[in-house]
Amino acid sequence: MSEAKVREVSRHSEVVQHTPSATRSAGATHPGYRREQNEDAYWADEEKGIWVVADGLGGHHAGEIASQTVVEEIQQCASTDRHYERALQRAHALLLGDEHSTANMGSTAVVLAEEGDYYHIYWVGDSRAYLWTPGDKNGELSQLTSDHSYVQMLMDSGAINSEEAATHPNRHVITRCIGGSTNPKLEVDRVSHRWSSGQKLLLCSDGLSSEVPNEKINRIIAENPNNHQIVELLINAALDAGGKDNITVQIIEAPAIAPPPSFSQESHSRTAQNETNGDSQSNRSWRPLLVLLAACGAIAALAGGIFQLF
Template identity: 70%
Template sequence: MSEAKVSRQSGVVQCRQGARRSAGATHPGYRREQNEDAYWADEQRGVWVVADGLGGHHAGELASKTVVEEIQHSSATDRHYEQALRKAHTLLLGDEHCTANMGSTAVVLAEEGDYFRIYWVGDSRAYLWTPDGGNGELSQLTNDHSYVQMLMDSGAINSEEAASHPNRHVITRCIGGSANPNLEIDRVSYQWAAGQKLLLCSDGLCTEVPNEKIAQILAENADNHRAVDLLIGAALDAGGRDNITVQIIDAPPQAPALRPTPDSAAVHNKPLSGQFQRLSKRTFAALLVLAAVTMAVIGLPKLL
């Protein structure tokens, strides 16, 4: 796959102005009529966001745009990003044009000095890449709010089975999308180390490109703009079945040197796997039935 192939895709929208540490781009893919993804970055304020709309037609586009606008407003005022996501949720639920399955996923990176925090809802992801010889180490910092992730956390299926599962596009949590006024937002917090990169993406990247390929592209391309182009090109080469959005962010200049054994998260949500390990098979089966019924009611399957 060549970078030239990516540059010929008229659907690529990339933001370069004023960016020094980061780069981002979005592409509608080959099978969608419009791009329902949205992204935004402000290096000066230290905030980045990727949102993946769902609902079809212009519904998803409106939903992801609403999420980005609320993050933009929050970055210029109080920097309370959880509240911004909840505000977007309320706005979408109150929109007269909102349909039952209109919503958006979101992943937000907020930076404070050499620390950063990730907020997310749905299956848009954040990865941390750390240089460690070869292609480095790529770690997923977020866990998907999806039906397939629930099955994986329970041990019912493995990662290979998840990749081809018929319900792999069904999410269990999103901004908007239901009559539920409450929105659960997960978050993690870490300290940067020199040489690290953060990758934010919609599922149009991570469902098409394996982690090994992502790590290789990050390791071999110090220029974030080129790495973004190559990642989108890899997703297109793999089929481009969904909208694809990618942001790559370098560690800040003041980040401390990488330690031989990286520090654990300063603040980390409890992993789902630990919760499900304590459940009996009967209890877990009941939860799956409840989840299936809930998803049928609130209409959260992402359109293919």
């Protein structure tokens, strides 16, 4: 059987998993062409406003255990206190205390949690969150997370640029993960933003982000309004690029309550600032006249006082 035929069979051999009763989101995972098992895991609950992607590390069943531990802690947290940073830290403690764990057993994770028309992203490692905003042509894709990785450290220091990072021999080396170390403390990064109408969030493992350029990801999202189709096309793009790793993707669109982009908090702040500046300029233009009137009033009052004296 030819390599092209093997890839075609493999592409459709994995059942695409969709979130039950999902209306705003879709997700799927694929083992890729090079890995014997899928160490990625993902979960979503639209009603509770929570999505997670976890990428297990360690090989064999270690990675599967690690990523599933992360997902289970997020699931439990969604039904209790909704403190997702603590949930990731609990997963870290569980993996460190697992009698079957090894130094290489760990997981990356990226979590999306909604709160009204705001959302919070929590992450550890190099699983990513991207925000797509509609606009001219294909809109704009921006990365919301910053990888906890060796090449990201090199980029932050200015030692290499993004083009060099894409081909760096140590580009898959991460500097922080859930489990996978003897450090009992886990630092979880977080960013928070307000949804704008028409926006979409992409959560993914590095099986997508390391294989498919941002420009292609952006174009696929822009040209396909159906979330399930976006997920399928993104996974296929990663497979066509080689499918060297497990691939997991979730796409989530803004809720109906989200304000239109023109009324975002940032633009509202700029408008308020412009109005303040306009008022200040208006006040400055009237100031000379007010000074003149005050001076005339003072002269008149003084003249009146002198007249009475005499």
